[in-house]
Amino acid sequence: MTAFYLRWGILVVGATILVVLTYRNYEENLATMTPEQVLANSPTEEIRVKGLVRGGTLRGELEEGRASFDLAGEKDTLPVQYEGPPPENLRELKTLILIGKWKTPTRTFQAREMALVTNYGFVMGAYIVGLIPLALFLFFMGRKVCLLYDEIKQSTLYQSESDTHVDSR
Amino acid sequence: MNKVIRRIQRYQGWFGAGAAGCLLVGLYLGLIASPPDYYQGEVVRIMYIHVPLAHTSLLAYTVLFGGSVWYLWKRDPLVDNMCHAAAGLSAVFTSLALFTGMIWGKPTWNTWWTWDARLTSFTVLLLILIGYLMLRTFIDDPEREARFAAVVAIIGFVDLPIVHFSVEWWRTLHQPQSFSLRGVSISSDLLFPLIMMSIGMSLLFTYMLLVRTQMLYLTNLLHAKKGRLLGQFHLSKADS
Amino acid sequence: MWTRGKKTGFLVSMLMVGGALSYLALGNFGENLVYFFTPSEVKAFTPEYYQKKIRVGGMVVKGSVKSHPDPVGLSFELTDGAATIPINFEGIPPDLFKEGQGAVVEGYWAANHQFHSNLIMAKHSEDYMPMELKRAGVELPKKDFMKSLVE
Incomplete structure (x- = not known):
């Protein structure tokens, strides 16, 4: 029985390390600003802004990687100039994450790259739903088998059937 | 104690360790080392858990089918225990595949659920398995229980090719097979974690099957030992 | 027993x-x-099918998507290669909705030969690759969605 709990202990430690590694890998992707925050704080460093491409504002040559549009938040919108690799996923009424800098003098956001909404919540949800029940199911099943071996070993009352000497682990 | 059970006891650890190793490596590759998809972005990582769960549920049903045929032929009660175990596991894997699929569907398709041919036929698989497990709880005579259950499992096998080919035969929202006669439609960066998780999940299933078969066998054995229903109990002559 | x-x-x-x-x-x-109808089938609808809630699936025609602000929505065209129908959509389209990709649209076919909808489901294909490969022009084998519609 001790060996059984020890094995599961090792597995839990391994899984925890993996969770920590995963979190640290995506930590920087989690931080995004809203258009309102950008307008209020005028940050100077490179930032990630999340918002919706306003309908009817998208202009430019997408194949050459140049575009301008308005990025809408809850209340305010941000004028955006994009210059970078040809955007695969840019279209109107789509929520995107833009990576770039806020230019205070021209009051535009200069984006160099864009990313899809990360949806980490869904990914995390799927892994929790998929793996936790499976692990619990196996844990209780394995424990039951250990207990059954113990019980069979102890039930010497009906020893008449030849061999009941199994090692319970 | 049965010879086969003793052998299972000795070797099952390797499957467990292999499953744990493959799954941990697969999770690392899938969650950290692999790039996001060009079209779906980060959500594509749900594929590495959803697809292995789904294919393992079909693998489990195939084992159930093979075991049922074998049981009807040889009438070995241990094989019946294995069938019972495979059915329980298949039901678990099927439900988890459905749930992870729903979570993948919302951000990609924009719906949690829709009654297209793939989703419907997969739900039918779950219902068949629930029916199978219910049948087993409600029949008292073990010999009869095993026989009826095997027949149900063999009839239910019809659904498996329907599940697999539904996306090729009919118009569905679900995307077609990524592995088909057309070739492999996944680039190597995203393929490797998927294969790793699939191998890991198959090993995990094998390990769980061994553990669960033992569990069912030992429960029966214990009942027999306690002297209950000794006369009609369903244990092979080789055991006593 | x-x-x-x-x-x-x-x-x-x-x-x-x-x-x-x-x-x-x-x-x-x-x-x-028949999970969804194709644009050809919808075009051939007789009047008793008008205003009935159905699903249509097809490819979003490149360059046809126009957004309108009030009420927020889109108009675009859906094709199966043989026929093309106009779709009027109200709402925010899903993330994976895109020109040149498959979509399944729920709504009704009106007498003025326009399809009205407020639910778009994006149908993604079975190929997966990182952005770098896509930008390098790699194409992986996949089922031709348009061809499968006409058959």
Whole structure:
């Protein structure tokens, strides 16, 4: 029985390390600003802004990687100039994450790259739903088998059937 | 104690360790080392858990089918225990595949659920398995229980090719097979974690099957030992 | 063989599972062999099909998507290669909705030969690759969605 709990202990430690590694890998992707925050704080460093491409504002040559549009938040919108690799996923009424800098003098956001909404919540949800029940199911099943071996070993009352000497682990 | 059970006891650890190793490596590759998809972005990582769960549920049903045929032929009660175990596991894997699929569907398709041919036929698989497990709880005579259950499992096998080919035969929202006669439609960066998780999940299933078969066998054995229903109990002559 | 309670329990549960199965088999599943109509089929609709809630699937025609601000929505065209129908959509389209990709649209076909909808489901294909490969122009083998519609 001790060996059984020890094995599961090792597995839990391994899984925890993996969770920590995963979190640290995506930590920087989690931080995004809203258009309102950008307008209020005028940050100077490179930032990630999340918002919706306003309908009817998208202009430019997408194949050459140049575009301008308005990025809408809850209340305010941000004028955006994009210059970078040809955007695969840019279209109107789509929520995107833009990576770039806020230019205070021209009051535009200069984006160099864009990313899809990360949806980490869904990914995390799927892994929790998929793996936790499976692990619990196996844990209780394995424990039951250990207990059954113990019980069979102890039930010497009906020893008449030849061999009941199994090692319970 | 049965010879086969003793052998299972000795070797099952390797499957467990292999499953744990493959799954941990697969999770690392899938969650950290692999790039996001060009079209779906980060959500594509749900594929590495959803697809292995789904294919393992079909693998489990195939084992159930093979075991049922074998049981009807040889009438070995241990094989019946294995069938019972495979059915329980298949039901678990099927439900988890459905749930992870729903979570993948919302951000990609924009719906949690829709009654297209793939989703419907997969739900039918779950219902068949629930029916199978219910049948087993409600029949008292073990010999009869095993026989009826095997027949149900063999009839239910019809659904498996329907599940697999539904996306090729009919118009569905679900995307077609990524592995088909057309070739492999996944680039190597995203393929490797998927294969790793699939191998890991198959090993995990094998390990769980061994553990669960033992569990069912030992429960029966214990009942027999306690002297209950000794006369009609369903244990092979080789055991006593 | 049976105790009384078990027999009742067995019959009730078998009825439930059997009922659910036959409901799916006879009603839902038969219907879902035609999960969505194609634009050609919709165009050939006779008036009794107008205003009925249906699904249409097809490819979003490149360059056809126009957004309008009030009420927020899109108009675009859906094609199966043989026929093209105009779609009027109200709402925010899903993330994976894109020109040149598959979409399944729920709504109704009106007498003025416009399809009105407020639910778009994006149909993604079975190829997966990182952005770098896509930008390098790599194409992986996949089922031709348009061809599968006309057949």
